[in-house]
Amino acid sequence: xxxxxxxxxxxxxxxxxxxxxxxxxxxxxxxxxxxxxxxxxxxxxxxxxxxxxxxxxxxxxxxxxxxxxxxxxxxxxxxxxxxxxxxxxxxxxxxxxxxxxxxxxxxxxxxxxxxxxxxxxxxxxxxxxxxxxxxxxxxxxxxxxxxxxxxxxxxxxxxxxxxxxxxxxxxxxxxxxxxxxxxxxxxxxxxxxxxxxxxxxxxxxxxxxxxxxxxxxxxxxxxxxxxxxxxxxxxxxxxxxxxxxxxxxxxxxxxxxxxxxxxxxxxxxxxxxxxxxxxxxxxxxxxxxxxxxxxxxxxxxxxxxxxxxxxxxxxxxxxxxxxxxxxxxxxxxx
Amino acid sequence: xxxxxxxxxxxxxxxxxxxxxxxxxxxxxxxxxxxxxxxxxxxxxxxxxxxxxxxxxxxxxxxxxxxxxxxxxxxxxxxxxxxxxxxxxxxxxxxxxxxxxxxxxxxxxxxxxxxxxxxxxxxxxxxxxxxxxxxxxxxxxxxxxxxxxxxxxxxxxxxxxxxxxxxxxxxxxxxxxxxxxxxxxxxxxxxxxxxxxxxxxxxxxxxxxxxxxxxxxxxxxxxxxxxxxxxxxxxxxxxxxxxxxxxxxxxxxxxxxxxxxxxxxxxxxxxxxxxxxxxxxxxxxxxxxxxxxxxxxxxxx
Numbered sequence: 001x002x003x004x005x006x007x008x009x010x011x012x013x014x015x016x017x018x019x020x021x022x023x024x025x026x027x028x029x030x031x032x033x034x035x036x037x038x039x040x041x042x043x044x045x046x047x048x049x050x051x052x053x054x055x056x057x058x059x060x061x062x063x064x065x066x067x068x069x070x071x072x073x074x075x076x077x078x079x080x081x082x083x084x085x086x087x088x089x090x091x092x093x094x095x096x097x098x099x100x101x102x103x104x105x106x107x108x109x110x111x112x113x114x115x116x117x118x119x120x121x122x123x124x125x126x127x128x129x130x131x132x133x134x135x136x137x138x139x140x141x142x143x144x145x146x147x148x149x150x151x152x153x154x155x156x157x158x159x160x161x162x163x164x165x166x167x168x169x170x171x172x173x174x175x176x177x178x179x180x181x182x183x184x185x186x187x188x189x190x191x192x193x194x195x196x197x198x199x200x201x202x203x204x205x206x207x208x209x210x211x212x213x214x215x216x217x218x219x220x221x222x223x224x225x226x227x228x229x230x231x232x233x234x235x236x237x238x239x240x241x242x243x244x245x246x247x248x249x250x251x252x253x254x255x256x257x258x259x260x261x262x263x264x265x266x267x268x269x270x271x272x273x274x275x276x277x278x279x280x281x282x283x284x285x286x287x288x289x290x291x292x293x294x295x296x297x298x299x300x301x302x303x304x305x306x307x308x309x310x311x312x313x314x315x316x317x318x319x320x321x322x323x324x325x326x327x328x329x330x331x332x333x334x
Numbered sequence: 335x336x337x338x339x340x341x342x343x344x345x346x347x348x349x350x351x352x353x354x355x356x357x358x359x360x361x362x363x364x365x366x367x368x369x370x371x372x373x374x375x376x377x378x379x380x381x382x383x384x385x386x387x388x389x390x391x392x393x394x395x396x397x398x399x400x401x402x403x404x405x406x407x408x409x410x411x412x413x414x415x416x417x418x419x420x421x422x423x424x425x426x427x428x429x430x431x432x433x434x435x436x437x438x439x440x441x442x443x444x445x446x447x448x449x450x451x452x453x454x455x456x457x458x459x460x461x462x463x464x465x466x467x468x469x470x471x472x473x474x475x476x477x478x479x480x481x482x483x484x485x486x487x488x489x490x491x492x493x494x495x496x497x498x499x500x501x502x503x504x505x506x507x508x509x510x511x512x513x514x515x516x517x518x519x520x521x522x523x524x525x526x527x528x529x530x531x532x533x534x535x536x537x538x539x540x541x542x543x544x545x546x547x548x549x550x551x552x553x554x555x556x557x558x559x560x561x562x563x564x565x566x567x568x569x570x571x572x573x574x575x576x577x578x579x580x581x582x583x584x585x586x587x588x589x590x591x592x593x594x595x596x597x598x599x600x601x602x603x604x605x606x607x608x609x610x611x612x613x614x615x616x617x618x619x620x621x622x623x624x625x626x627x628x629x630x631x632x633x634x635x
Contacts, residue, residue, distance in 0.1 A: 038437060045434070046451045048521055049458075114358045121355025125348055133356060136363055142574070142620070144581045146589050147613045148367070150596055150606040151374035154384070188362015198359070223351045245456075254462035255582075258597075268462045305463060312457050320450050 053306075060084065060303040067295045087304040090277040091270040097311070100251060100267045103179065108246035110186045111194055112239060118189055119201030120227055124213065141195035149259060156181045156260065182260040192253055197242045204238040205231065240322040248312055267308045274304045378607035384600060391603075398607035409608060412587045417615060423520065424576045426513045431524040431572065435531035436561075456525035459583075523579065527572045534565035563632040570627045574620055581616055588612050 017024040054074075059067070063078035071077075087093075122134055145152075185191055189198060208231065216226040232239075257266045275297045282288045316323065353360075378398055380391040402409050438449055457463075493511075513520065538561065546556045580586070588608070596605040 035442070038440075038442070042437065042448055045521060046448060048518055049451055049454055052518075053458075118356050118359040121352050121359075125352025125355065126345070127349035127352040130352070133360065136367075137359070140363065140367060142578060142617070143367070143371070144578065144589075144613060144616075146582070146592060147606075147609045148370040148374050149593070150377060150602045150609065151370035152366070153596060154382075154602060155370055155373070157384075185362065185366050187358060188366050189359045190362045190366040223348075227355075248457055249460050252457070252460040252463050255593075258593075271462055309457065309463055316450075316454065316457055320453075323453065323456070 056302040056306050059299050060306055062299065064293075064296050064299070067299055083300060083303040084307070086278070086281075087274065087300050087307055090274050090281070090300070091267065091304060091307070092265060093307060096265045096267050096270050099265050101311075103261065103264065103266060104247050104250040107182070107186050107191065107250050108243055110183065111189075111191050111246050112197065112243045114187055114189055115194055115197040115242070116201055116232075116235070116239060117227075119198045120205050120231060122198070122202045123205035123208075124231075137195050137198050139195075140190065141193075141199065145192075145255065149255075153259065179261055179264055182256060185260075192246075192249055192256055197246065200242060201235070201238060204235055208234065237322075240319075244315070244319055244323050248315070251312060252308070271301075271304050271308050275301055374606045375610065377603055378610045380603050382602040384602070394603070398604050399611065401604060402608050402611060408591065409588075412591060413612065413615070416586060416588050417619075420577065420580045420616075421619070422509055422513060423516075423523070424573065424580065426520045427524045427527060427576050428569065428572060430517075430520050431527035432531055434524070434528050435535055438528065438532055439535045452528055453525050455522045456529075459522045459525065523576075523583075526579075527576060530568055530572055530575070531565065534568040535561070538564045566631045567633060570624055570631055573627060574624060577616065577620055577623075581612075 013024070058074045058076065060083050061079055061081065062072065062076040063080045063082070066072045066076045066078055069077065122130070122137070182191070186194070189195075212230060213226060216230045221229065252268055254268050254272065257268050258272075261269075278297055278300050377391060379393060379395060381394045381397070383390050383392065434452060438445065438452060542560050542564075543556055546560060551559065581589070583589075589612075592605050592609050592612075595601050595608065
């Protein structure tokens with residue numbers, strides 16, 4: 001019974017193929033070839049993206065003599081975890097990591113909270129000069145922070161709010177190195193890529209039907225209550241992905257961290273100094289005259305990079321949906 | 335009359351609450367953007383003297399700009415190389431991300447996994463991680479070793495040799511080969527762009543493709559007649575995002591030089607003038623290219 005059914009289908013395929021004048025067969029072959037080509041292309045591109053990580057992992061577990069051994073390319077001959085210990089020691093890993101987690105979390109939360117409020121304001125209210133202020137948001141996205149960095153640098157070096165501090169203490173306050181300026185900037189939507197978050201959140205709120213809002217008003221919700229009780233719960237996916245982006249970008253950010261958060265040990269800044277530290281360590285602690293060799297420095301730097309991005313990779317693994325699916329399914333219309 | 339007044343009142347109340355909502359942005363914008371913006375513009379014309387109690391600005395005219403272009407040995411070269419690198423990389427990123435989004439939008443086994451890998455660069459190419467990637471001379475050394483063991487030439491150089499021998503290799507080809515050799519840079523910089531294109535592709539309804547197919551449209555034709563017009567606004571967005579992203583990358587040589595001048599040499603005036611020249615050029619490029627692209631953008635509503 002089954003066999004005859006299968007037979008019939010087979011007949012049907014060839015029969016159909018015959019009827020279509022070979023078109024069906026050609027199409028199946030074409031489809032199959034396309035799928036194979038696509039597989040190889042995707043495989044190649046995935047490998048291209050992942051290869052540096054694999055490479056770093058294999059280098060990070062090599063002993064120094066393996067680095068110069070031409071026979072050793074991926075699998076080390078002398079397995080060691082000394083690189084991790086050394087890199088961890090240079091970066092003061094656990095303490096720095098705790099700092100980084102704290103700063104990234106608080107900054108990301110503050111930024112997203114403020115950006116949500118602002119984005120909602122732009123999406124759901126009509127007020128004079130709205131176009132002008134939104135153009136300013138665009139401007140914030142476009143102006144690279146480096147352009148105004150010189151001025152900001154001095155601004156916070158000699159910080160003074162309307163001359164109050166000078167009146168009280170006789171001198172301006174040096175805020176460089178403390179975290180306060182950056183928190184202030186985040187509260188004013190001027191942190192890392194904040195214009196982009198405002199933009200994305202605004203796009204989301206604009207797509208919420210007006211009836212939802214009106215129903216809430218009719219039922220006696222005020223403006224603020226509508227925002228908190230009605231709009232925010234629906235916006236969870238976009239807020240999660242914005243939060244994750246803010247967290248990750250803050251984690252790896254070198255520019256703002258170096259400029260404003262110099263006194264707090266952060267992974268991104270520590271990572272940049274790791275090579276120098278290794279040299280000092282070699283000269284002063286191990287009493288080697290030459291310092292660290294180029295290869296070994298790179299090995300330690302790779303290990304350090306791995307240690308910095310490892311928590312992020314873990315986060316990405318578990319929160320992948322939050323990163324991507326919410327963005328691509330909600331359809332950011334520009 | 336009465337009714338209209340009442341409506342006006344509600345509108346006014348809504349306008350006020352709207353302003354309250356965007357207040358943080360207005361304050362932040364005025365304090366941390368407008369003021370530093372004009373100050374740094376003014377600073378670029380000045381000699382900045384930093385003392386222990388404050389800083390003074392001595393107006394010096396175009397001195398800093400003249401120094402950037404005529405005295406400083408590196409700046410002109412860095413500027414031209416970075417801008418050429420930016421233009422061809424941006425084009426390559428657009429093509430690559432569009433292509434990747436097209437493939438990732440199709441149905442196949444393991445799509446979620448492949449997508450996860452393609453969006454990984456969002457993490458990998460951010461901030462300091464990228465800058466360190468580029469300095470990695472050891473990896474470069476290993477690549478050389480691999481290339482030597484593979485007979486001394488990579489595939490691209492082999493093809494390039496063949497083409498040059500046959501007299502086809504022109505400057506355009508050289509550029510193409512440069513991009514192919516640097517395909518890793520392109521792939522790693524196109525995470526967000528792929529997401530944006532993908533979100534656009536998903537909003538195109540499949541009815542259109544079906545209708546087109548019934549009318550006898552081939553896949554190739556529907557790519558040009560449906561897909562391109564429907565996501566053309568996203569080309570503009572992605573183009574601008576790519577250029578700006580390139581400016582802010584930590585491996586950007588011009589930016590490195592600027593922050594070095596500022597933090598190490600404490601020469602604030604010179605640093606801001608260099609930043610302003612770079613910013614000005616980038617803005618002009620963005621303006622011209624967006625104008626050209628926006629001619630071809632089709633808004634479907």
